[in-house]
Amino acid sequence: MMAHPLPASPAPSRGRHQWPGKAGSTAAAWKCTTGRVAFGSFANRSTGFTMMSMLFILVALAAMGVALASLSQRQQLGSAGELAAAKAYQASLAGLEWGSFQILHPNGQPACFAAKNITLPDQLSDFTVTVTVTCTRTPGAGTVNDGDTQLAFYVLVATACNIPAAGTCPNGATTEPAYAERQLSRTLSK
Numbered sequence: 001m002m003a004h005p006l007p008a009s010p011a012p013s014r015g016r017h018q019w020p021g022k023a024g025s026t027a028a029a030w031k032c033t034t035g036r037v038a039f040g041s042f043a044n045r046s047t048g049f050t051m052m053s054m055l056f057i058l059v060a061l062a063a064m065g066v067a068l069a070s071l072s073q074r075q076q077l078g079s080a081g082e083l084a085a086a087k088a089y090q091a092s093l094a095g096l097e098w099g100s101f102q103i104l105h106p107n108g109q110p111a112c113f114a115a116k117n118i119t120l121p122d123q124l125s126d127f128t129v130t131v132t133v134t135c136t137r138t139p140g141a142g143t144v145n146d147g148d149t150q151l152a153f154y155v156l157v158a159t160a161c162n163i164p165a166a167g168t169c170p171n172g173a174t175t176e177p178a179y180a181e182r183q184l185s186r187t188l189s190k
Helices: 048-104 122-127
Strands: 116-119 130-138 144-146 149-151 153-161 181-189
Touching: 048 116, 048 130, 048 153, 048 181
Parallel strands: none
Antiparallel strands: 116 130, 130 153, 144 149, 153 181
16 A cells, blocks of 8 residues: 655745645635634634723722712811811810819809800811800809818800700700810819
8 A cells, every 4th residue: 555645845935835736626625724713712812811801900990980989079078077177176275264264363263154155266166166165163152261271163164066955055966977065174273
């Protein structure tokens, strides 16, 4: 038995490919070797890889953007809350100073004043602060003797808030996240 001889290798050429054999031979069985990949090969199966990579990157960037926006919002709310708390502290301190003046300025031991609401001007005016100052005197009337000195004791409580309830502080019914309140007390003797 005689084996069929293999066709000769195609001769190298520039630009055109030469097929082995004669016209009408089994040239269709040979693949083109010019560097192009046939349809249905690996190149066509991997074309969606770039799109999936880009989609993943876009989703990751969007998630990072949402996280940064949320963090920024929380920082802004925290900063606004700290500013409101500082203003409430200063307003409460102003209420204590007002109450101390009312007790210490006149001669003798005055009776306690009624609860007073104070609306503050200037730097605290945009805060809408209502300061409630209350006074408690011990003894309620008369004085306490300390040797030759007669004394009366006063306890002042100043409460400042930015969302008053019916014009007074504190407001226990509010659920506002921007609500700020400070309460300071001071004991005086005269």
